[in-house]
Amino acid sequence: MKPSPFSVEDALSEIKRLVLRHHSFVLLEHQKPDGDCVGSGLALVQALQSLGKQALLVSHDPHPAVYDFLPGKEFHTRAQYIEPEDFHADVAIFIDCTDPSRAGKGLDLAGDSVWVNIDHHVSNSGFGDVSLVCPQAAATGEIIYRLLGTLDVPITKEIATCLYVAIATDTGGFRYQNTTRATFEIAGALTGYGANPWELAELIFETRSVSSVLLLGKALNTLRVSRGGKLATVAVTRDMMAQAGASPDETEGIVSYPRSISGVEVSLFFREMEDGSGFHVSLRSRSKVDVSMIAVRLGGGGHPRAAGALVAGTLEEATQKVLAILDELDIWTDS
Ligand code: 5GP
Numbered sequence: 001m002k003p004s005p006f007s008v009e010d011a012l013s014e015i016k017r018l019v020l021r022h023h024s025f026v027l028l029e030h031q032k033p034d035g036d037c038v039g040s041g042l043a044l045v046q047a048l049q050s051l052g053k054q055a056l057l058v059s060h061d062p063h064p065a066v067y068d069f070l071p072g073k074e075f076h077t078r079a080q081y082i083e084p085e086d087f088h089a090d091v092a093i094f095i096d097c098t099d100p101s102r103a104g105k106g107l108d109l110a111g112d113s114v115w116v117n118i119d120h121h122v123s124n125s126g127f128g129d130v131s132l133v134c135p136q137a138a139a140t141g142e143i144i145y146r147l148l149g150t151l152d153v154p155i156t157k158e159i160a161t162c163l164y165v166a167i168a169t170d171t172g173g174f175r176y177q178n179t180t181r182a183t184f185e186i187a188g189a190l191t192g193y194g195a196n197p198w199e200l201a202e203l204i205f206e207t208r209s210v211s212s213v214l215l216l217g218k219a220l221n222t223l224r225v226s227r228g229g230k231l232a233t234v235a236v237t238r239d240m241m242a243q244a245g246a247s248p249d250e251t252e253g254i255v256s257y258p259r260s261i262s263g264v265e266v267s268l269f270f271r272e273m274e275d276g277s278g279f280h281v282s283l284r285s286r287s288k289v290d291v292s293m294i295a296v297r298l299g300g301g302g303h304p305r306a307a308g309a310l311v312a313g314t315l316e317e318a319t320q321k322v323l324a325i326l327d328e329l330d331i332w333t334d335s
C-alpha cells in the first residue's frame, strides 16, 4: 500500500468538510460487489440522503440477488444506465476499491469530481484526493460506521442493517482472522440500533437458491488436492453455470469449501469470465500464506487471507500461471 498522506483522523475530518461543502455525491462500488461493498454503499448513501444530500450508489455489475433484502435499493443504479456526459457529482466516493479501475464502468462517472477512497484492502493503491484506508478494519463497513460518527448521522435501523451485513459477510460470520474486538464492539452497537443478528445471519448464510447448490455440487466435483495436501483447487466454467441455471454471483462462498479441508493452507477457485476471455481466481489461505501478494502479482489485489485477480487464457493456462507464482514461494515445505 502506498503510504497515505492522510492519517485516519485527518481523512475523516476532510471527508466531513467535503460533506458540509458539497451537495451531490456518487458512490462507486467495485465490480462483482460483495456484501461489504453493497452494505457499506447502501449505508452511506442513506446517511448522505438523511443529511439532505443528493446521493446515488452506482455499480458496474448488478447487485447480487442475495442482498435484495437490504434497505436503500432505490438509491442504487447500474453505471450502464447513466450517460457520463449528462452526469456530474461534486464528490465521487470509491467504496471497498483497491484502485479506481475496480469501479469498472462506474469510473466514467467520477470525472472531475473530488475523489474519495474508502477501503480496508492492504493492497489499496492510496489513490484519491482524500484517502481513508484502514487495513486493520475487518470490513469497509467498520470504516463507514466511524465516518457516520464523525458526520453525526443518526444510525437508523436501515443503516445499521446494511452495516451489520457488510461486517458479518467480510468476517465470514465473525469467524475470520480479521475479526477483532472493534468488530464485535461495532456489531454490538449496530445491534443496539436495530440490526437483528439472527434474522440477518439467516438471510445471508442460511438461504441459498437451488441453482447455487447445484453449482456447488458441480464445482466440488472438480476438486484437486496437490502439493502434499496443502493446495486445493476447484473451478466453475460457463457451461457449468448454464447447466445449473446459476449466475456468476451465485459462486460466492464456493472457495471456502476447499480451504476447509484438513491440512490445506491455500485454496483456489477459478470462475470463467462471462466473455470467455479467462478466469477470475479467488485465493484463500488458512493462516500463513499472504495471498494478497500473489493476487497483486497477477494484477489483482485483496487481503492476506482472501484475494482475487483476473487471469487470461484457458483453465489450464490460468491454473499454470497461478501455480507458477505459488511454487516460487517456499510454502509447500514444512517450516
Ligand atoms: P473474492 O475472491 O471473494 O472475489 O475476493 C476476495 C478479496 O479480493 C476481496 O476483498 C476482493 O475485493 C479482492 N479481489 C477479488 N478480485 C479482485 C480483482 O480482480 N482485483 C482486485 N484488485 N481485488 C480483487
Ligand code: MN
Residues within 6 Å of the ligand: 036, 037, 096, 120, 138, 139, 140, 170
Ligand atoms: Mn471488503
